Amino acid sequence: KEKAEITKEQQAFMKVIVDSYNRHQIPQDVTKKLLQEQYSAEENFILLTEMATSQVQVLVEFTKNIPGFLSLDHEDQIALLKGSAVEAMFLRSAQVLSTKMPNGHTEVLEERIRNSGISEEFMTPMFNFYKSIGKLHMVQEEQALLTAVTILTPDRPFVKDHPAVERLQEPMLEVLRKLCALHHPREPQYFARLLGRLTELRTLNHYHTEMLTSWRMNDQKFTPLLCEIWDVQ
Numbered sequence: 001k002e003k004a005e006i007t008k009e010q011q012a013f014m015k016v017i018v019d020s021y022n023r024h025q026i027p028q029d030v031t032k033k034l035l036q037e038q039y040s041a042e043e044n045f046i047l048l049t050e051m052a053t054s055q056v057q058v059l060v061e062f063t064k065n066i067p068g069f070l071s072l073d074h075e076d077q078i079a080l081l082k083g084s085a086v087e088a089m090f091l092r093s094a095q096v097l098s099t100k101m102p103n104g105h106t107e108v109l110e111e112r113i114r115n116s117g118i119s120e121e122f123m124t125p126m127f128n129f130y131k132s133i134g135k136l137h138m139v140q141e142e143q144a145l146l147t148a149v150t151i152l153t154p155d156r157p158f159v160k161d162h163p164a165v166e167r168l169q170e171p172m173l174e175v176l177r178k179l180c181a182l183h184h185p186r187e188p189q190y191f192a193r194l195l196g197r198l199t200e201l202r203t204l205n206h207y208h209t210e211m212l213t214s215w216r217m218n219d220q221k222f223t224p225l226l227c228e229i230w231d232v233q
């Protein structure tokens with residue numbers, strides 16, 4: 001009989017991660033701002049750099065609460081954060097877009113993003129990803145754990161002690177697997193589909209530098225933190 005039920009310690013472990021994820025939410029003001037009006041490409045770019053900078057700070061706080069993360073080699077901690085920040089931002093963006101909104105708001109939000117200044121060629125892969133995340137109807141615990149699993153990806157560039165990261169990621173994947181079975185009992189493949197989204201997320205990683213440098217405006221300015229995290233400037 002498969003160990004289906006979530007044990008007491010797994011519940012405690014999950015609570016730490018979900019509480020931290022909820023505490024470290026990006027203020028939904030990016031959607032409020034975007035729903036207010038269509039900004040120029042310049043204004044949207046500034047909004048993106050502000051949101052992305054605060055998202056990285058929030059991501060660091062969230063990651064510090066992942067059990068065992070702070071006992072990893074310090075350089076590996078940096079490599080994991082640097083390697084997952086862009087994916088965490090796209091994952092968060094997808095979750096923001098798939099949040100239930102009043103009638104018509106999602107369509108307006110989508111329109112504003114399409115006209116934000118991102119060049120046309122990146123719209124399809126980006127919105128395909130957003131749509132595929134939306135179709136999963138993830139519950140909050142799944143979102144929090146999926147973000148933690150993304151951060152604890154052992155094969156990021158420059159990670160030295162892979163096994164140490166795997167040892168942290170494995171219990172997370174185990175709890176996530178049980179959560180998926182619990183919340184999506186009629187979809188036995190749900191967990192596999194969820195992990196498949198992480199592969200799609202990596203492809204967005206490849207595009208992100210070009211998405212930024214091809215933003216419809218000249219001499220894009222980045223914060224020092226974003227220069228660190230995004231391979232720009």
Ligand SMILES: O=C(Nc1ccccc1)[C@H](C1CCCCC1)n1c(-c2ccc(Cl)cc2)nc2cc(F)c(F)cc21
Nearest residue numbers: 026030044047048051052055092093096097113116211
């Ligand atoms: O801010 C953002 N995303 C963010 C959210 C949460 C945390 C950090 C960043 C930007 C907006 C986009 C429109 C201009 C202003 C920034 N954003 C993106 C997005 C991010 C990076 C690149 Cl390269 C392209 C698009 N996809 C989004 C989907 C949403 F539902 C959405 F609401 C905001 C979204």
